[in-house]
Amino acid sequence: MMFEDTEDFLYSPITKEAFEGLRAEEAKARRICFQTTHSREPKRSEHPYIGTFNIPFLNTIKEVYDAGCGLGLIPNQNPQGGYWRSIQNENEFQRIKAWVDRQGSRVFLRDCLDMSLALGMNIALEEGAPPAHTELGDLESRAKNSADPAAIAALEDRFAATIAELPRYRDAKLIAAIPPSPGKTYDFPSVLVGRLAERLGLQDITSRFQFAEPKGSVKSTKLEDKWETWAKAGLAFSPRLMNRPSVILVDDKYQSGCSAHFVASVLREAGAGCIFGIYAVKTLRDSDNDHS
Numbered sequence: 001m002m003f004e005d006t007e008d009f010l011y012s013p014i015t016k017e018a019f020e021g022l023r024a025e026e027a028k029a030r031r032i033c034f035q036t037t038h039s040r041e042p043k044r045s046e047h048p049y050i051g052t053f054n055i056p057f058l059n060t061i062k063e064v065y066d067a068g069c070g071l072g073l074i075p076n077q078n079p080q081g082g083y084w085r086s087i088q089n090e091n092e093f094q095r096i097k098a099w100v101d102r103q104g105s106r107v108f109l110r111d112c113l114d115m116s117l118a119l120g121m122n123i124a125l126e127e128g129a130p131p132a133h134t135e136l137g138d139l140e141s142r143a144k145n146s147a148d149p150a151a152i153a154a155l156e157d158r159f160a161a162t163i164a165e166l167p168r169y170r171d172a173k174l175i176a177a178i179p180p181s182p183g184k185t186y187d188f189p190s191v192l193v194g195r196l197a198e199r200l201g202l203q204d205i206t207s208r209f210q211f212a213e214p215k216g217s218v219k220s221t222k223l224e225d226k227w228e229t230w231a232k233a234g235l236a237f238s239p240r241l242m243n244r245p246s247v248i249l250v251d252d253k254y255q256s257g258c259s260a261h262f263v264a265s266v267l268r269e270a271g272a273g274c275i276f277g278i279y280a281v282k283t284l285r286d287s288d289n290d291h292s
Contacts, residue, residue: 011244011273014265016227018112019258023223023286028081029056031282032108034100036121042087042096051087053096058083060115061108067167069099105136106162107282111257113264114246114274115168118254119158122281131284140280144188144252152188155280156195162278163200163248169276172246175202178263179209179235193250205247209266210236223256230262237270244273254279256286 022030032038032055042053054076055061065073071092073083087093105120122137133141136158142151163169175197180187190206197204212234221229241247247267251260254277264275 011268014112014261014268014275016265019227019261022110022112023256028110030110030286032056032061033106033121033282034103035105041100042093044093045087049086050089051093052084053087054082054084056080056082057110059108059110060117063115063167064103064108065099068102069096071096105134109254109257109277109282111277112261113249113277115166116254116257116260116277118279118282119155119162120281121284122253123284125284134281136281140252143192143280147186147188147191152191152195156192156199159192159196159250159278159280160199163196168246168274169248169278172248172274172276173203174205174241174245174272175200175248175250176204176209176263176267177206178249178251178259179206179211181215182211189251192252196250202248205237205241208237208239209263210238212236218259223258226256226258227262230259235263235266237266241267241271244271246274246276247272249275249277250279251277252280253283254281255283 029037034041038055041055042051044051053071053073055073058073062073071085073085076082076084085096087096107118107121109116109118120136121134122140123131124134124137125131136155139151139155142148143155175193177187177189177193180190193204193206196202213232215233215235216229218226218229249260249264249267254260260277260279264272264277267275
């Protein structure tokens, strides 16, 4: 009994309330991307520092930063919060900049999963030009909507390289896609996960999800109703996972994060330990259902 209590403490449930609480924090940043939202990091500054490095949260990014750079960050004392480092010399500045450059288009996400990131944004906004797909956005669209073999292969390469590089992701043994509606003839995340499992020697557990009822369209549902749409379908996972294994959870697109959180909640209830989300693209917005 003590062991079960300890397990529950270490791997707390992922709940609708926790997800909605996160969504209610509108003033707090939920993404970090060094090609877009944080493209000016690290910054040069005047005496007494060479520069500064600032990020608004530690979710996911801390473990990647610590493993790849290792220069400590401390809490920011300003009202906006966040974490920062005063850069003492040119060597430190170049070390942080090199780490930032290596992150490329990655989007680090602040959510309720243990780690969560997208390979990049799906839409690029450039001054004076209409919104257009990024390279990753184009690949995701072609893979999802047209089952384009070249796009699927390119995204498989990107996912495989990222999983192999990232701390904790690379140690997971199980992988799952966000489960498609029963009867769906083609589902890109499921295809991708099958290929990644074979390539990386992982166990694909997507088939262990089961729906008790037909699942309504989540894509066309208002954000405030999406969790209930999932819940009404009675998604379950069996048999139960033993010994709290880590699971990589894969989807093509991260918008509000509701689908990822609901599926993660089912995995956690079924015995999953840490859950590491990875997605092809992040949308510009968090709450609508268009291509942005």
